[in-house]
Amino acid sequence: MGTLLAAMTGQAQIVVNSVSHMYRPPRGREVLALDQVSLEVANREFVALLGPSGCGKSTLLYLIGGFLPVEKGTILVDAAQVTGPGPDRGIVFQHFALFPWKTVRGNILYGLERQNMPKEEREKRAQDFIELVGLTGFEDSYPSQLSGGMRQRTAIARTLAFDPKILLMDEPFGALDAQTRELMQSELLRIWQRTPKTVIFVTHDVQEAVYLADRVAVMSARPGRIKTIVDTKFDKNDPNIHKSKAFVEKVDELWNLVKVEAIKAQGKRAP
């Protein structure tokens, strides 16, 4: 009801309104990556974008982030049109995108420096976030000296530290091994519950989407459209949630929706 009301009165925090996007490779034909996509996300909501690879879910995230120009349709964030990147929208990438020449601390400090936070305050804040993601003792390590999971925790701390209202996550756990991924998922939920933010989370992992998100937007194979939006509110603090009947059924339901699209995507790639 809250979401619906917000949408009706134009109060949703993120409003994507019939956005289309053409991908133009340097060589070869143009590809329609997104076709008339509309989506509304309420304040403090956790929405997952789920779909087969190549369905344009990352493109949609980059458009909301302001990294790609919106050519058709409109994207509003807090009722203002998106025209470029900004510190109200923090992003976490699949391959971490840490500055390799900066230490863990240096990476986390970067966003705080850009906001002209006084030195003492930003040092303290950086330390707080290093502790939050459990990297105490690795402050002065370079990313090349860390494991994949530690790098991604650094990237998450870097983005959380400058306190964006919106967190854009582009398959952030896709490059991690299965155990680390599961740990990171519950850690993300723990952090999200402590610093509530609006999250848009791109993934092709059905279980991950159902576990983390309040709602899952299932995207179709190229050209990307939003096929359906499914409510996936579960008790995140239940350690056995993965085994509950309702959860398993929800994963099944979504898996069937995605499978059709994955098969379509495969078919299109065949010669």
Add this chain to the structure above:
Amino acid sequence: MKQLTRYLPLVLIAVAWELAARFELVSTTALPPLSAVIASWIDMIKDGELITNGLSSLFRAGAGLALAVFVGAILGITMAWWKPVNVLLAPIVEVFYPLPKSALIPVTVIWLGFGDGSKILLIFLGCMLPVTIGAFNGARSSEQVLVWSARSMGANRLRMLWDVVVPSAMPELLNGIRTALALSFILLVSSELIVAQRGFGFLIGYLGANGNYDAMYAVVLTVAFLGFAADRIYLAITRRTLAWRE
């Protein structure tokens, strides 16, 4: 210690040199004994000849190289990040890169005379392109996601250039500077050999023409050692700068 024992083969060459000359296996005008060369090196240090000429050479090489690094790095990075600059300069760089820069020795002399100016200009022109190309390739390889990360954390375009593109360019830029450093010695000595009244190259030519071969070899060895030392020091600095790469 292990580092030093690596250079043991050099001692073998020194001993072979000394013995070959002592037992007159080669003509002593072609190769005077190493001990005589060292003796005349000490004399030249004492009377200050090697030091005044050396300082003047190092000033020329240093000034030319510093200018080349400054201008070359800026050119390479702007070429990588601003298309019109690339369109304008890329063909010029491509055409001038393979040109043997020693061919410009007479040209720089016509422009700037026999003194420091012509040598500095020559070294600047010769060393700039490897730096430019290194900076260009390095800057172009900066990752899109790093640029986006910086922008989303509130860096404006100029800030992003300095914080992301410049450090991304650093490994290749430093490599280009290393090539330039070696080139600067080559261009320095060859230009001084041809037209100069001071410097290492001048000394080598002058001593050779007067049959003072002990002293000539002493200068050649000095230049060789300085070139080697400069490269080693440069590598150590590079390794420290790029410590983040492991």
